Amino acid sequence: MPVSAMEIPPQMPTNILVLDAGHGAPKIATENLTVFYGDKPALHDINLDIEPNRVTALIGPSGCGKSTFIRCLNRMNDVVQGCRIEGKVTLDGDNIYAIGQDAVHLRTRVGMVFQKPNPFPKSIYDNVAYGPTIHGMYENSDQRDAIVLRSLDRAGLLDEVKDRLRAPGTSLSGGQQQRLCIARAIAVEPEVILMDEPCSALDPIATARIEELITELKEHYTIVIVTHSMQQAARLSNKTAYFHLGRLVEKGDTETVFSDPQDERTRDYVTGRIG
Amino acid sequence: MTETMESKSRRMASLRKKRYRAERRFRRLGFAAVSVGLIFLTVLFGVVLISGFGAFKQTFIQLDIAVLQGSDNYQGMVKQALRDIFPEVKSRRHKRQLYALVSSGATYQLNARIEAEPDLSGKKISAWFPASDDVDMVIKGRIARDGPAELRRVTDQQLRWIERLENEGRIRTQFNWAFFTSGDSREPELAGIAVATLGTLLSLLVCLVLSFPLGVLTAVYLEEFAPRGRWTEFIEVNINNLAAVPSIVFGLLGLAVFLNVFNLPRSAPLVGGMVLALMTLPTIIIAGRVALNGVPPSVREAALAIGASPLQAVFHHVLPLAMPGVLTGTIIGTARALGESAPLLMIGMVAFVVDLPSTILSPATALPVQVFLWADSPERAFEERTAAAILVLLLLTILMNLAAVLLRKKYEIRW
């Protein structure tokens, strides 16, 4: 059954939770999140807390539902035909699926970077400026320039492109394009950045560059990253969640999950016996 | 082991050879098909060009007219001028034949000239007037001078006069501006395509203004927003069916609804354009949907993920990328509308219109209808004009296709 405001009063219980939990409150939390594509369930009863200003890695074999899960966190699944969601996802304690919640506004708070770099076929400048423009985040072109430059700088791309901001975004290399997409996401000042296998289409050097960037970004943002590379998860993340066939099998500190997995399936996966 | 290495490799080699042969055969057949197509096209263009080119020239006869003071008998003045050249013609029958050398339009032209320049009255002027269509045909060699008299529509007597006029330098051919500046006429030498061309252009304009936004928005709604379901499917199937409906049916619809219910004027480019828009709409919708469908979903996701609303994602990103396809579909649809005559016949754009339409509500014809009308006329000279009108129609089609190519190039974005 779809979530409705009647069944789950938005905010009420979680607000209490926030008050109780105080400082350690999760940025995002899912409660019994279940997702169907048509009649076929893709995720079962996922309960996962995502801590602020940390990198949370989602790992697991192909088709286990990592992308499905991460796309629930900014409601990108809304536009997928036949996708139905049960349970609850809270951002700072507010259920983002409650009636009256604005998915468009949500996505300015929870940005996303995709597997394949997808810059708009426009100039580098316009790629970054687009978000701030539609949200009215500047008053004049000087402010707009400042936002674009700051975002490119944060994404570690400014030095490489500052002489050709008017060149098409698609003329950049794959790694640069992915950093442009990160700059584009940063430009609307999100609180959370979701990354779905952001390096899987990149070569090792570009990958290293992005990893470096992610480490810097976690100062300011909460980051959730899907990766199929165990090493990457180990290098980057503070927390790791292991998904298997649509279920969340194991979650915890990255070190613990990798060195001392509790579940046998996790152990098989992190030691490379399945995957 | 049931098979030796040798026989296996022999089998593989023979298969490979077969594959190469099939490949070569296919290429040759393809090349032949394209060649045949090109030959037909060349022949078609050649025939139309050869038979229509003559209409761009027109034969004129020089007359010395004595403009009588205070008289408005211009026909009389023209006749007098002819009699002055051939004073020996006396019998009524011969006079009639003599007068038939010059187009009846000469009278009106003289009238217009003298009204424009009143100080000519009482003077003698020398001016060129259009020859009648039969003389024109003789001069252009389309009527053989030595052929049997009953086939040539020109008497031996008339031929002798023509020869004399030629010898006196009173006959010349020059570019036929009238063909492009005047409307239809019963006299081939006076008939032009101005009304038809303008009618066609106005109708197409109305058609585009109506069908382009409507079609694109429908395509966007169906492709990007409409919930998938039985209703959408039903609408889709019906749009596809509409694209296959014979165009005359749209004409009937226009007659029944636009003329009889809404009481819009007959023969008006407005109604023509509306009917053509009905016909073009399904084409634009289908082409638009295909083009939208071809835009990678990653573009939508990219826009949505930074908080663009679905509407913004479509209109800022998806639609611009789909534009080349949308425009191609639109122009193909419009080009089809350009050549359409059946629906226009139904709403009365087949009228005999002499004056240029001043608004989209004034009566007009369309080029294909004009072609149809002239092709039906018995006069020899209309044959030439029919082909010339077809040439103009083809030229418009080529221009539109060129526009399609250019627009595609302009909006095409490399990934």
Ligand SMILES: Nc1ncnc2c1ncn2[C@@H]1O[C@H](COP(=O)(O)OP(=O)(O)O)[C@@H](O)[C@H]1O
């Ligand atoms: N749009 C969709 N429609 C139907 N099934 C889907 C769709 N997207 C994903 N799935 C199914 O959901 C399951 C989880 O997919 P996904 O979340 O993409 O896995 P992962 O990202 O971990 O590889 C898979 O079995 C996949 O086939």
Ligand SMILES: [Mg+2]
């Ligand atoms: Mg995935």
